[in-house]
Amino acid sequence: MTALPGDRTAEPYVGPRPFRRAESALFHGRTEEARHLRDAWLSERVVVLHGPAAVGKTSLLHAGVLPLLEEEPRPARTLVLPVGRLIHQPTWPLALSSGPGGYRFTLISSWTPAGQAPDPEQAVGAALESVIADTAPRRVLAAIDHMxxxxxxxxxxxxxxxxLVAELAGALRELPLNLLLVVRDDQLATLSSYEGLLSPQPFAYVRLEGLxxxxxxxxxxxxxxxxxxxxAAGVAEQLVQRLRTTTYTDRLGTSVEIVSDRVSPFELQIACAALWASLDDGDDAITPDRLAQLGDLAGILAGYFDRTVRDVSMETGVPEPELRDWIETTFITERGTRGTAYRGLTQTADMPNPVVDALVARHILTEEQRARSLWYQLGQERLVEAVRTANRAHHVVPARGRPQEHTPADFRAAAEAALGEGNFISAHRFASVAARRSLEQGDERQFANLLAFQAEVSRIEGDLEAAKQTLNEARSQFESQQDALSTVQVLTALAEVSLSMGEADEAVDLGRQAVARxxxxxxxxxxxxxxxxxAGSPADAEAAYNDALDLDRNAARALYGRGRVRIALRDFRGALADLDRALALGLPRAEEDRARAAREEAQRRLGL
Incomplete structure (x- = not known):
């Protein structure tokens, strides 16, 4: 438990999570940065606070800047709004849903005072006008964290x-609004591309680095x-020196020591929390001996990695040894550097995506956009040695003193990377090698999965005949393995290919087979x-959509489909209600565009 200073029994270090506003008395080492950011926010229309993941941007805002604005004199009639967010964050799974009204509704909900219900149909500027109507401030300070x-x-x-960008731009033009945007470095270029649209004045950029x-x-x-x-004298300095020093060791035992001029706040909090937890009740001083007993930072981080693996294993059901082995083999190269992995439709390097999401939420992995795809790597360089240390203690990763032959998983990873780059020739070639080697090793399930992947590559490439042929091969494999779920997924994909080829009756037959299974x-x-x-049966289609929605009332694609069918059946109000809910829940880009067009048609038919 974390408490304010004065409580000896409580934990004074927050660990890997961000500081909260109530913990500002525990927040040290950022005085200069907090004052600089406060001054920039007060004087500039749009300020961008950026830095790498886990460098402490959220902590600086909540525990550094906001207390300064509350505790020190500031310009008269300056209103500070609560920190805004764009998606709800009660738990990680719920964060995958944007809620009613999407980004905008969540943002204005953040800024609206407690006890007031925001209007999801209001634009950002109108919502802000309602919020500030009673105070008539000369300046409004608004922040959006995790932009x-x-x-x-x-x-x-x-x-x-x-x-949303257009509405924020309108609010900046019409209101005395100073906007602070907090963003990770890997998305800074994307945000900067909106600079001319969002504000007539250049952004003011503030970069946050390590301590x-x-x-x-x-x-x-x-x-x-x-x-x-x-x-005790010199102990804090010794700890900081440890945090500044990194030793890289490759698989052949060659080591090099690097001393950085900066310290990661993430690593500092984990180390201090571990040191504090090691103290006995009677310890009044933290001595060099106690620091020496703690071990090196790799061991401390290894303990954090151990706790995270246990938590994620319990959360996702993936066995802990399997999870440990996957993290090391996927995200650490033979040279002892951080490796990367491409996020597929359902899996990342053969691990379900919810596992990856859980590791990102706990800062073990970090993500970045590259070549129109999402890629992952370890969140900190020092985690390389921490993962190895933790896994050696659990004896889950085989020794790799000599090079090993590439596995089918290696070739599949290469195929996925090529697909992400739009290199269909290489994607086919690598996937073919992976499939052949899986079959040679007797792994029929992996072979069937690779056939389905090859079909997806052909489908994206536009070769529907090849996709259909390969999907039928995958279907035969899954049926022989009595894998009902995978068989249904392949039947669904086959039906979609048939529809793309104009074979609606065949798609209906395949769809019925999938539902029967x-x-x-x-x-x-x-x-x-x-x-x-x-196939020309809108009434039957509506009934089938009803069946889907009976199973999941928030199935966005079913709502979108039923909305379009209801237009054909001239139930325009029902169509409008379905399309509005589908858009609020979220649709793929192409379907979202068509849903908005269908919504406009329904409104036009209703005379709205």
């Missing part, structure tokens, strides 16, 4: 994103100052409904 969510959370929502040596010492000693305990599969029922509509 990268605008580009990464729902990347297909292009129109919604453009609308320098004096600031890091302050961040170590400051939280403990009111606890009744103290650091797995009646509770919402995707299969949604596909069947669409195929029925394309």
């Amino acid at each position: 990268e969510e605008l580009f990464t959370a729902f990347p297909a929502r292009v129109q919604e994103r453009e609308r 320098d040596q004096p600031s890091a010492v302050s961040a170590v000693t400051g939280p403990a100052s009111g606890s009744g305990r103290r650091y 797995m009646p509770g599969d919402v995707s299969a029922r949604t596909l069947l409904a669409y195929a029925l509509w394309q």
Whole structure:
């Protein structure tokens, strides 16, 4: 438990999570940065605070800048709004849904005072006018934390994103608004591309880096100052020196030591929390001996990695040894550097995407956009040695003293990377090698999955005949393995290919086969409904969509499909209600554009 200074029994270090506003008394080492950011926010129309992941941007805003604005004199009639977000964050799975009204509704909900209900139909400027109406301020300070969510959370929502930027630009023109945008470095270029659209004045950029040596010492000693305990002379400096020093060791045992001029706040908090937890109740001073007993930073980070692996294993159901082995083999290269992995439709390097999302949320992995795809790597360089240290203790990763032959998984990873780059020839070639080697090793399930992947490459490439042929081969494999779920997924994909080829009746037959095998599969029922509509049976299609929505009332694609069918059936009000809900829940980009067009048609038919 974290508490304010003065409580010796409580934990004065927050660990890997950001500082909260109530913990400002524990926040040390950022005085200069906090004052600089406060002054920029007060004087500039748009300020962009940026830096790498886990460098402390959110902590600086909540525990550094906001307390300064509250505790020190500021210009008269300056209103500071609550920090805004673009997606709800109660838990990680719920963050995958944007809620009613999408980005805009979540943002104005953040800025609206407690007890007031925001109007999801209001534009940002109108909502802000309602919020500030009673105070008539000369200046309004508004912040949006994690601005990268605008580009990464729902990347297909292009129109919604453009609308939000336009509405923020309108609010900046019409209101005395100073906007602070907090964004990760990997999305800074994307945000900067909107500079001319968002503001007539250039953005003011403030970059946050790691802690320098004096600031890091302050961040170590400051939280403990009111606890009744103290650091013995030189101990805090020794700890900071450890945090500045990194030793890289490759698989052949060659090591090199690098001393950085900056300290990661993430690593500092983990190290200090571990050191504090190691103290006995009677310890009044943190001595060099106690620091020596703690071990090196790699061991401390290894402990954090161990806890994270246990938590993610419990959350996702992936066995802990499997998860440990996957992280090391995927994200650490033979040279001891950070490796990368491409995010596929459902898996990343053969691991379900929810596992990756959980590791990103805990800062073990970090993500970046590259070549129109999402890629992952370890969140910190020092985690390389931490992962190796932790895994050696658990004996889950085989020794790799000599080079090993590439596995089918290696070739599949290469195929996925080529697909992400639009290199279809290489994607086919690597996938073919992976499939052949899987079959040679007797891994029939992996072979079937690779056939399905090859079909997806052909489908994206536009070779529908090849996609259909390969999907039928995959179907035969999955049926022989009695894998019902995979068989249904292949039948659904085959139906979609048939529709693309203009073979609606065949798609209906495939859809019915999929539903018969797995009646509770919402995707299969949604596909069947669409195929029925394309085959000229809108009433049957509506009934099939109803069946899908009985299983999941928030199935956005089923709502979108039923909305379009209801237009054909002249139920325009029902269509409008379905399309509005589908758009609020979120659709792929192409379907979102068509849903908006269908919504306009329904409104036009209603005379709205």
